[in-house]
Amino acid sequence: MGATPKPARPRGRHFFANPGPTNIPDSVLLATAHHTVDFNDPSFAEVYWACVAGLKRVLRTSQHLFLYTGSGHAAWEASLVNLLSPGDAILILESGHFSQSWGRMAQEFGLELRTVPADWRRGVEMEAVRAALAADTAHAIKAVGVVHNETSTGLTTPVAEVRAALDATGHPALLLADTISSLGSLDFRMDEWGVDAAVGGSQKGLMLPTGLSFTGVSEKAMRAHAESRLPKHYFRWSAMLQRPLKSFLGTVPTSLFYGLQESLRLIEEEGLDAVLARHARLAGAVRAAVQRWSGNDGPQLFCLDPARYSDSVTAVLMPEGGDADALRRVAMQRFNLSLGGGLGPLGGRVFRIGHLGDLNEPMILGTLATVELAMRVSGVPHRAGGVEAALETLG
Numbered sequence: 001m002g003a004t005p006k007p008a009r010p011r012g013r014h015f016f017a018n019p020g021p022t023n024i025p026d027s028v029l030l031a032t033a034h035h036t037v038d039f040n041d042p043s044f045a046e047v048y049w050a051c052v053a054g055l056k057r058v059l060r061t062s063q064h065l066f067l068y069t070g071s072g073h074a075a076w077e078a079s080l081v082n083l084l085s086p087g088d089a090i091l092i093l094e095s096g097h098f099s100q101s102w103g104r105m106a107q108e109f110g111l112e113l114r115t116v117p118a119d120w121r122r123g124v125e126m127e128a129v130r131a132a133l134a135a136d137t138a139h140a141i142k143a144v145g146v147v148h149n150e151t152s153t154g155l156t157t158p159v160a161e162v163r164a165a166l167d168a169t170g171h172p173a174l175l176l177a178d179t180i181s182s183l184g185s186l187d188f189r190m191d192e193w194g195v196d197a198a199v200g201g202s203q204k205g206l207m208l209p210t211g212l213s214f215t216g217v218s219e220k221a222m223r224a225h226a227e228s229r230l231p232k233h234y235f236r237w238s239a240m241l242q243r244p245l246k247s248f249l250g251t252v253p254t255s256l257f258y259g260l261q262e263s264l265r266l267i268e269e270e271g272l273d274a275v276l277a278r279h280a281r282l283a284g285a286v287r288a289a290v291q292r293w294s295g296n297d298g299p300q301l302f303c304l305d306p307a308r309y310s311d312s313v314t315a316v317l318m319p320e321g322g323d324a325d326a327l328r329r330v331a332m333q334r335f336n337l338s339l340g341g342g343l344g345p346l347g348g349r350v351f352r353i354g355h356l357g358d359l360n361e362p363m364i365l366g367t368l369a370t371v372e373l374a375m376r377v378s379g380v381p382h383r384a385g386g387v388e389a390a391l392e393t394l395g
Helices: 026-032 042-059 072-083 097-108 126-135 159-169 219-227 254-270 272-294 324-335 361-378 386-394
Strands: 015-017 064-069 089-093 112-116 141-147 174-178 197-201 212-217 313-317 337-341 350-354
Touching: 015 361, 026 254, 042 064, 042 197, 042 212, 042 254, 064 072, 064 219, 072 097, 072 174, 072 197, 072 212, 072 219, 089 097, 089 126, 097 112, 097 141, 112 126, 126 141, 126 159, 141 159, 159 174, 174 219, 212 219, 254 272, 272 313, 272 361, 272 386, 324 337, 324 350, 324 361, 337 361, 350 361, 361 386
Parallel strands: 015 337, 089 112, 089 141, 141 174, 174 197
Antiparallel strands: 064 212, 197 212, 313 350, 337 350
C-alpha cells in the first residue's frame, strides 16, 4: 500500500492576514530581484543614501540611523548593547509578549530589569509610569523601553505620553521605542516625541522581506553610547561610523535596499499621512466586524481601551472554551487564509488579524468574510453580519 497522500492545498490566491511578515507589493518583489552589485560601488551608494534619507522621513528624524542584517530582535539587541553597561537598570513598560521578550533580553545582558506592570487588555497606566520614575531618585534607571504597538495584544502605548512622564519627573533616562509593527502604519514622530532609540524592521509596514533592521539614534543616545560597556562587535555603532556607509560591519544586503527604495517610493507616492489614514480606516472596519460577531458569547476584541486600539493588528479573544488554533487551522487548510496565533500565555486563546502594509478594502473584506465562514464551519459562537458591519464603516 502506498503512503496516504497529503491533502491538496486549497486553490486560489493565498490570503495572508498575519501581522508580520506582511504582504509584499509585486513591484517591491521585482525590485529585490536585482543582480548582485558591489556595495562599495558609487552607483549603489546613491541607492543606499536615498534609502537612509527616506527611512529618516518615515521615522521623522534628522538624527542618526544605523542598519543591520537581521530581524527586529537584532535591532533590539543593538540598541541595548550600544547604550547600556552591566548592572544598569532598564524600565520596561508592560504591554504583552514582546515587552516581556525585550525585558528578558535585557536580563540576559546583565541589566537590572524593572517593570511597570499592566493589564494586557488595557495597557500601562501613565500615572504608574510617572510614579516609577519619580521613585527612582538616584536615577538608577538608565533607559525606559516601550513597545509602541504590541503585536501580541493589538494594543498601542502612547510614546509621547511616556516622554511627558520623563520630562515631568525630570528623569534623564533614555527613551527607547520599538516601532517594528507601527512604523509606516501608525503615526510615529521620533524627534518630536523625544525618542532616543527607535527600533524598526523591514517586514511589516515597510512591506519588505524579513532581514533588514535599524535603529534611529538621538544625539543624547550617541553620548550614552560613548560610555556604554556592554560587549559588542558587529553592532558597535562607533565602529560603523568608520565604514563608508556608516552601518554594517560586513556585507551589505544590497537586494533589500533596491526593494526598500521601491517601498519608500510607494509610501511617498501615496503620502505618509494618507498611508496612516488608510491603516486607520481598514483597522476600523476590522474592529467593527469583530464587535458585530461578539454578541453575548462570541469572540471579543482583546484590547478593551478604544484609545489604545492598534491600527496594524487586531487581537481577537475566543469565547470561553474556544480554541483559536483550531479555528486558524480551518481557515488555513480549508480556505487558504493565514491568521496570526496567540503568543505566550495567549496561545490558543487569541487569533490575530494583521491589517498593515500593502492592503486595501477587497483584501480586508475577503479576510473578514473568510474568518466568519471559518467560525461557522468550526461551530464558534458568533453573531452573523461582520462583513456588513465592516462595509458600514467603509461605505
